[in-house]
Amino acid sequence: MNMNELIRVCDIEKYYGKENNITKAINHVSFSVGAGEFIGIMGASGSGKTTLLNVMAAIDSVTAGHIYYEGKDITEMRENRLAEFRKHNLGFIFQDFNLLDTLTVEENIILAMTIRNRSKREIEEKVESILTALSIDDIRGKFPYQISGGQKQRCACARAIITNPRLILADEPTGALDSQSAEMLLETLTKMNEEMRATILMVTHDAFCAGYCRRILFLKDGEIFNELVKGKKSRKEFLNEIFDVLALTGGERRA
Amino acid sequence: MLRKLSLRNARRAAKDYVVYMITMTIFAALMFAFNSMLLSRDIANLSDDVPMMAIMLGLATFFIVIIIAWLIRYMITFMLENRSREFGAYLLLGMHKKQISRLFFRENLVMGSLAFLLGLGFGLFLKLVLMSVFYSLIGHDYHFNLDLNPFCFLITGGIYYGCYLLALLRSKRKFRKMNIIALMNVNKQNQQIREKGDVWKQWLFFLAIGYLLFYYFLMFSGSADISTLLLLTIGIAFAVYLIYLGIASFVVRYIKKKRKGIYNNGNLFLLRQFSAKIKTMPFTMGTLTVLFIFAILSMGIAMMFGDYLNKQLPYDFPFDISAVHENPDEDFAELIALADDELKILDSHRFAIWQNGADEMNMFLYTNLHLFRDKYKNPDGSPNRQKIIDEQRAYHSYDTFMKLSDYNYQRKMLDLGEVKLESGQYIIQLPNRVYREVKDKMGNVPLIIDGEIYQFKGFMTDRFAQDGHNGADYVIVVPDDTVGLEPYYGRIVITVADKKASGLQERLDPWFKIADNEEGPAEETFFDRGFGTKQILIYSSEVLVRADVEQFLKYLLNAMVFPLFYIAMVYLCVALTVLSVQQLSDSAKYKFRYAVLKKLGLNQREIDKLIWKQLLWYYLCPILAAVFVSAVIILTVSDIFVRNTGVNTMVGYYFGFTVMLLLGIYMLYFLATYVLFKRAAG
Numbered sequence: 059m060n061m062n063e064l065i066r067v068c069d070i071e072k073y074y075g076k077e078n079n080i081t082k083a084i085n086h087v088s089f090s091v092g093a094g095e096f097i098g099i100m101g102a103s104g105s106g107k108t109t110l111l112n113v114m115a116a117i118d119s120v121t122a123g124h125i126y127y128e129g130k131d132i133t134e135m136r137e138n139r140l141a142e143f144r145k146h147n148l149g150f151i152f153q154d155f156n157l158l159d160t161l162t163v164e165e166n167i168i169l170a171m172t173i174r175n176r177s178k179r180e181i182e183e184k185v186e187s188i189l190t191a192l193s194i195d196d197i198r199g200k201f202p203y204q205i206s207g208g209q210k211q212r213c214a215c216a217r218a219i220i221t222n223p224r225l226i227l228a229d230e231p232t233g234a235l236d237s238q239s240a241e242m243l244l245e246t247l248t249k250m251n252e253e254m255r256a257t258i259l260m261v262t263h264d265a266f267c268a269g270y271c272r273r274i275l276f277l278k279d280g281e282i283f284n285e286l287v288k289g290k291k292s293r294k295e296f297l298n299e300i301f302d303v304l305a306l307t308g309g310e311r312r313a
Numbered sequence: 314m315l316r317k318l319s320l321r322n323a324r325r326a327a328k329d330y331v332v333y334m335i336t337m338t339i340f341a342a343l344m345f346a347f348n349s350m351l352l353s354r355d356i357a358n359l360s361d362d363v364p365m366m367a368i369m370l371g372l373a374t375f376f377i378v379i380i381i382a383w384l385i386r387y388m389i390t391f392m393l394e395n396r397s398r399e400f401g402a403y404l405l406l407g408m409h410k411k412q413i414s415r416l417f418f419r420e421n422l423v424m425g426s427l428a429f430l431l432g433l434g435f436g437l438f439l440k441l442v443l444m445s446v447f448y449s450l451i452g453h454d455y456h457f458n459l460d461l462n463p464f465c466f467l468i469t470g471g472i473y474y475g476c477y478l479l480a481l482l483r484s485k486r487k488f489r490k491m492n493i494i495a496l497m498n499v500n501k502q503n504q505q506i507r508e509k510g511d512v513w514k515q516w517l518f519f520l521a522i523g524y525l526l527f528y529y530f531l532m533f534s535g536s537a538d539i540s541t542l543l544l545l546t547i548g549i550a551f552a553v554y555l556i557y558l559g560i561a562s563f564v565v566r567y568i569k570k571k572r573k574g575i576y577n578n579g580n581l582f583l584l585r586q587f588s589a590k591i592k593t594m595p596f597t598m599g600t601l602t603v604l605f606i607f608a609i610l611s612m613g614i615a616m617m618f619g620d621y622l623n624k625q626l627p628y629d630f631p632f633d634i635s636a637v638h639e640n641p642d643e644d645f646a647e648l649i650a651l652a653d654d655e656l657k658i659l660d661s662h663r664f665a666i667w668q669n670g671a672d673e674m675n676m677f678l679y680t681n682l683h684l685f686r687d688k689y690k691n692p693d694g695s696p697n698r699q700k701i702i703d704e705q706r707a708y709h710s711y712d713t714f715m716k717l718s719d720y721n722y723q724r725k726m727l728d729l730g731e732v733k734l735e736s737g738q739y740i741i742q743l744p745n746r747v748y749r750e751v752k753d754k755m756g757n758v759p760l761i762i763d764g765e766i767y768q769f770k771g772f773m774t775d776r777f778a779q780d781g782h783n784g785a786d787y788v789i790v791v792p793d794d795t796v797g798l799e800p801y802y803g804r805i806v807i808t809v810a811d812k813k814a815s816g817l818q819e820r821l822d823p824w825f826k827i828a829d830n831e832e833g834p835a836e837e838t839f840f841d842r843g844f845g846t847k848q849i850l851i852y853s854s855e856v857l858v859r860a861d862v863e864q865f866l867k868y869l870l871n872a873m874v875f876p877l878f879y880i881a882m883v884y885l886c887v888a889l890t891v892l893s894v895q896q897l898s899d900s901a902k903y904k905f906r907y908a909v910l911k912k913l914g915l916n917q918r919e920i921d922k923l924i925w926k927q928l929l930w931y932y933l934c935p936i937l938a939a940v941f942v943s944a945v946i947i948l949t950v951s952d953i954f955v956r957n958t959g960v961n962t963m964v965g966y967y968f969g970f971t972v973m974l975l976l977g978i979y980m981l982y983f984l985a986t987y988v989l990f991k992r993a994a995g
């Protein structure tokens with residue numbers, strides 16, 4: 059095992075359906091995620107990327123294979139332990155924000171801390187700093203219906219990172235945003251990754267979005283068929299490489 | 314096609330609003346059963362003079378119809394709003410408003426008719442149960458009689474469908490005003506929460522609580538007169554509405570001030586859910602609380618009358634036949650002959666009540682009983698005799714005495730043990746309600762008969778007919794050899810073989826009146842008899858035939874108890890239905906919220922706990938407010954009731970038992986809602 063390795067996905071499979079009507083959503087997929095990585099999973103619709111995210115988030119089970127978080131196999135855990143695991147290790151960012159409409163921006167973030175039974179003092183300090191860091195302190199008292207999509211998604215980011223999770227899972231986080239808001243959000247994610255040392259796994263079908271990642275896994279028909287690493291390349295160079303790979307798979311191009 | 318669609322929609326709605334359907338079924342059943350009692354010839358025959366049952370049930374029906382009409386209107390408006398997007402889609406597809414309105418009308422009629430038919434079936438059974446309970450309560454045998462009165466079906470159906478039609482006609486007007494965009498946006502409007510400018514509203518909450526505490530103070534301290542209290546009681550309803558207008562703002566302020574409580578697990582989520590819900594429906598929550606208050610009051614008062622029937626009635630009328638006459642030597646020959654002829658006399662005792670020409674005991678009671686307060690006290694504490702003579706007739710003019718042998722003979726007739734007295738001693742026989750008030754003082758009143766001071770031996774509180782027969786409120790029992798007493802009035806007590814109601818009371822009343830009329834109107838010529846200080850439930854006559862009086866009083870009281878229970882049950886079910894439907898219809902919205910919480914890391918057990926708490930807060934809010942408000946009213950009324958009727962019951966019993974009973978039904982609805990909600994939102 060790599061010293062820096064956070065997650066190891068070992069030969070996982072996920073099938074849907076029964077007997078003669080089986081769909082292989084994930085087929086023999088293996089890879090590792092290092093601590094502090096910003097990794098993207100790309101693929102066309104139906105390639106299995108969301109299923110992969112779901113099994114890694116322990117909200118869906120695998121048909122075969124294992125997923126290790128720092129050596130602990132989450133595919134062997136029971137429901138209650140999985141819930142505890144999610145609570146203490148994962149943060150989520152969804153396409154449709156998933157903010158609670160009866161809570162203000164600030165309260166949505168506080169809630170993530172209170173259900174982890176943190177102290178009032180710790181919550182207040184952390185919420186204050188995250189609101190400032192993600193530039194949403196001026197809308198802290200607003201309800202989700204009063205703010206823009208980009209602001210909602212930044213609130214979701216703040217909620218995901220405030221508990222210091224080992225891994226942040228982002229499922230098409232820019233899917234419901236206009237291009238300007240999407241860019242701001244991606245800057246935010248990069249900041250979270252670089253300055254706050256957050257490990258991020260982002261599922262997207264958008265090349266522009268993927269260009270912010272440091273490594274990308276390409277999925278096709280449930281299998282990994284390519285991998286790109288940004289390394290020292292500029293974002294533009296990296297984006298061109300992504301387009302080249304997508305040209306082979308017929309994925310979406312947007313820039 | 315439209316017919317098919319309306320039938321399918323009705324089937325779906327019946328499933329979605331199963332609690333509402335159950336309540337409408339219960340309502341139809343209750344209404345049918347009680348209307349059957351109202352129109353029952355058997356019950357009408359029980360009392361020719363006083364159609365009490367019909368009057369009370371008619372009144373109850375009136376109050377119930379108002380509330381049921383409100384429920385149906387509320388539910389129809391609620392369904393209309395919940396399905397507004399669906400109706401918007403129909404309009405987009407090209408349907409006319411009239412067609413949609415007709416579709417909705419038909420659906421509701423199908424649902425209503427289904428509940429009505431189920432209710433009738435259940436009501437037939439309920440009627441038989443109620444009739445047999447009623448008959449056994451008034452001591453009659455009930456002969457199974459289906460007695461299907463077509464008029465009863467007509468009235469029940471008329472009221473039921475009348476309520477529906479009124480509500481549906483109103484919904485028609487709503488349909489006329491609708492436009493597609495408004496229909497599509499109804500759900501979105503609900504989600505907006507406005508908080509600015511709400512700060513002042515939290516003071517309404519404190520204002521209302523302050524008003525209730527002030528009301529509590531006035532009720533318990535007794536420092537306000539009845540008319541002021543009644544006026545203040547009406548103000549209670551306003552206070553309840555103010556509580557709900559203010560409580561949401563209060564909770565929001567609590568959250569915004571970041572009090573410690575919000576940092577505890579899911580409290581922040583629960584508090585926000587709670588305040589958002591209350592904020593959107595303060596009027597409904599207020600109305601639910603008022604309904605619960607009415608239910609508690611109705612049931613509490615029904616309990617009091619029921620308790621009187623069970624405990625106090627046998628205490629108040631211990632002798633089979635008991636009579637008084639102004640002539641101490643009256644032989645009661647005609648009464649004896651008639652009673653023996655009709656009921657067969659087993660034992661009888663004729664004797665005199667005595668007086669000593671003094672009224673010390675009477676004066677003591679006029680100045681010491683809670684009923685009179687300080688009304689008859691001079692500034693130095695002594696009795697204001699002139700005022701008492703001018704205004705009061707509670708007691709006879711003189712203190713009343715009974716010879717020990719007469720006392721013991723009556724005790725023997727009542728299966729009570731013999732009492733012994735030494736020469737120069739006396740005991741006071743009095744009912745419990747008076748004993749409770751004077752036990753520490755009355756024995757100290759000096760008793761002097763013919764110059765001799767008598768020594769007080771103690772009190773006896775057995776049942777002893779002391780509403781003007783064996784004294785009024787009390788009688789002093791002295792040894793037979795006591796000298797210096799004068800005969801005051803004549804008495805007879807009789808034990809008979811046939812204990813069943815025979816109508817003898819009615820036949821004896823004129824006999825006594827004729828006796829009085831020989832010398833003029835009864836009230837003027839009959840001696841200065843008092844009736845004691847019993848209040849609320851008084852039945853007084855020179856002659857009392859227990860079985861007849863009991864049957865009459867049981868009929869009269871049950872005619873109040875039954876409709877009060879009827880009101881309580883319907884109000885309770887209506888309020889619980891609204892509570893339940895409110896939560897269940899929002900379950901889709903909650904499903905999303907709980908799914909988010911699950912993604913945030915809550916496990917199923919924690920989610921279930923949150924759902925439980927959320928429902929509990931929501932359910933507890935109106936019932937706690939209702940219990941808080943009705944406690945003071947019921948406890949005060951119970952205190953007056955217990956003190957004035959003499960029922961040997963703790964004051965808090967009626968309130969406690971009522972609340973327990975209501976909470977039982979409450980729990981059933983709560984658990985049903987919890988299970989359905991968990992299934993829908995989980």
